[in-house]
Amino acid sequence: MVVLEKKxxxxxxxxxxxxxxxxxxxxxxxxFGISILIFIIARVLPGDPARLALGPRAPEDVVxxxxxxxxxxxxxxxxxxxxLVDVFHGRFGLSLVTFRDVxxxxxxxxxxxxxxxxxxxxxxxxxxxxxxxxxxxxxxSLIDNFVRVFAYVGIAIPSFVWAIILQLVxxxxxxxxxxxxxxSLGVEVPRITGLxxxxxxxxxxxxxxxxxxxxxxxxxxxxxxxxxxxxxxILRASLIENVNKDYILNMYAHGIPGSIIFFKYALxxxxxxxxxxxxxxxxxxxxxxxxVELIFNWPGLSRYGITAMLRKDxxxxxxxxxxxxxxxxxxSIIIDLVVSYLxxxxxYRR
Numbered sequence: 001m002v003v004l005e006k007k008x009x010x011x012x013x014x015x016x017x018x019x020x021x022x023x024x025x026x027x028x029x030x031x032f033g034i035s036i037l038i039f040i041i042a043r044v045l046p047g048d049p050a051r052l053a054l055g056p057r058a059p060e061d062v063v064x065x066x067x068x069x070x071x072x073x074x075x076x077x078x079x080x081x082x083x084l085v086d087v088f089h090g091r092f093g094l095s096l097v098t099f100r101d102v103x104x105x106x107x108x109x110x111x112x113x114x115x116x117x118x119x120x121x122x123x124x125x126x127x128x129x130x131x132x133x134x135x136x137x138x139x140x141s142l143i144d145n146f147v148r149v150f151a152y153v154g155i156a157i158p159s160f161v162w163a164i165i166l167q168l169v170x171x172x173x174x175x176x177x178x179x180x181x182x183x184s185l186g187v188e189v190p191r192i193t194g195l196x197x198x199x200x201x202x203x204x205x206x207x208x209x210x211x212x213x214x215x216x217x218x219x220x221x222x223x224x225x226x227x228x229x230x231x232x233x234i235l236r237a238s239l240i241e242n243v244n245k246d247y248i249l250n251m252y253a254h255g256i257p258g259s260i261i262f263f264k265y266a267l268x269x270x271x272x273x274x275x276x277x278x279x280x281x282x283x284x285x286x287x288x289x290x291x292v293e294l295i296f297n298w299p300g301l302s303r304y305g306i307t308a309m310l311r312k313d314x315x316x317x318x319x320x321x322x323x324x325x326x327x328x329x330x331x332s333i334i335i336d337l338v339v340s341y342l343x344x345x346x347x348y349r350r
Contacts, residue, residue, distance in 0.1 A: 020333065027329040031322060035087075038321045039080050042314045049312050053096035070094065070314075083315070093315030097307065102319040105304060110323065111194025112182065113293070113300035117285050118195075119220040120227070124278060127224060128231035132274065135232065136239025137262060147232055154229025160291035163222035167295065170218055178215050180297045187211050219296045223289060227281045231274045238270035268342050275338050283331035287324045 050066040051058070071079050083093055092102035135147035171179035178184060182196050189208045192199045197216070200208035242248065243266050251261045290302035301320060308316035 020336070023333060023336070027332070031325050031329065034325045035084075035318060035322055036080065038318050039083065040076060042312075042317045043076050043079065045312060047312050049096055049314050052312050070096075083318070092319040095308075095316045096313045097311050097316065102315045105316065106301065106319055106323060108194070109299060109301045109304040112196075112298060113286060113289060113302055115195045115197065116216065116219055116223070116289065116293075116298065116300060117282055119216045120223045120285065121278075121282050123220055123224040124227045124231070124281070127228035128235065128274065128278065129271075131228065131232040132235025132239070133267065135236040136243070136270070139236075139240055144236070147236065151229040151233040154225050155233075157226070158291075159223050159226050159289075160295060162225050163219065163292045163295045166218045166222055177218050178211075179218070182212060182215050182298065183208065184211050184215075219292050219298060222292050223285060227278065231278050231281075234277060235270060235274040238273055239266060242266045242270050272339050272342050275342070276335050279331045279335050279338070280328070283324075283327040286327045287320070 048063075048067075050063050050070065050072060054063055054066060067073055071082055074082075086093055090103065092106070094100070095102050095105055098105055131147045131150070135144040138144055167179050170177045183189065187208050189196055189200045189205060189212070190203055192202055196212040197209055200206075200212055243262070248261060248266055251265065252258070285302075287302055287305060289300065290306040292298070293300045293303040294306075301323065304316070305320035305324075307313070308320060
């Protein structure tokens with residue numbers, strides 16, 4: 001006797017067999033594990049968070065009352081349980097520095113870093129693919145030698161050093177661009193999305209948009225130079241390797257124009273490692289851009305996260321780390337989608 005599988009069960013099984021659904025489920029489990037790990041690490045670090053929050057002159061009874069308010073006297077697993085319940089209710093706990101809900105702080109500081117990363121990505125895409133293609137198409141030429149030297153220098157010098165150099169040259173010496181902040185004094189934009197450039201366009205304030213754009217150039221360029229150097233070098237090496245493969249040489253032998261062979265058949269597979277590194281670099285900037293944000297007085301999430309770590313703001317540390325983990329999860333899914341488009345064999349293999 002043949003037992004037919006029920007349709008809802010079959011649909012659920014087909015859904016779970018989907019690669020991206022499984023990846024999302026794995027990512028949720030990973031974020032859950034990260035939350036446990038970072039929660040425990042933040043709690044076992046030396047120092048009294050309540051005393052740090054209230055200051056050395058606060059009375060001991062007030063500090064003890066604050067500890068009970070934050071449940072710091074409870075075991076770690078009890079603290080984590082209450083924190084997890086708050087997360088499911090849309091609360092990340094009270095910040096010991098700002099005395100606000102951590103989610104409120106994240107929503108306030110995250111747009112500034114996201115805007116900085118978006119403009120860094122635009123500069124990164126133009127610079128990395130432009131230099132990589134020019135260098136990979138003409139190996140050992142003058143432009144190729146320039147790109148290789150630029151790659152070594154760009155990778156060797158950290159982003160915060162580029163920030164100081166560009167700030168001195170473009171802002172202080174040449175006085176071409178502003179050196180600090182997101183907007184000039186006297187320029188105001190109503191907060192709608194938190195992205196100043198977008199909010200200025202929505203409100204129809206073209207002057208504020210240009211002003212915000214000029215404030216973005218130096219910090220975005222500071223973050224992008226190292227990424228451009230690394231990714232252009234990777235793209236160059238991939239292009240040189242793929243151009244010398246048998247199927248490319250066979251196309252040249254059949255008289256197919258060189259530009260079509262290069263841009264249609266050699267460039268697409270060569271972009272895969274570059275796109276992978278580029279996407280991961282953009283995700284890592286959520287946590288690694290704090291020095292640049294500090295130099296340019298940029299009110300972003302990275303700066304907020306470092307302040308939370310220095311002051312042992314427990315809930316803020318966990319919240320920022322989870323946001324960074326979520327960014328890596330989204331970046332991983334984007335990488336899979338782009339790689340599947342560039343190389344259909346990956347999709348068919350799955």
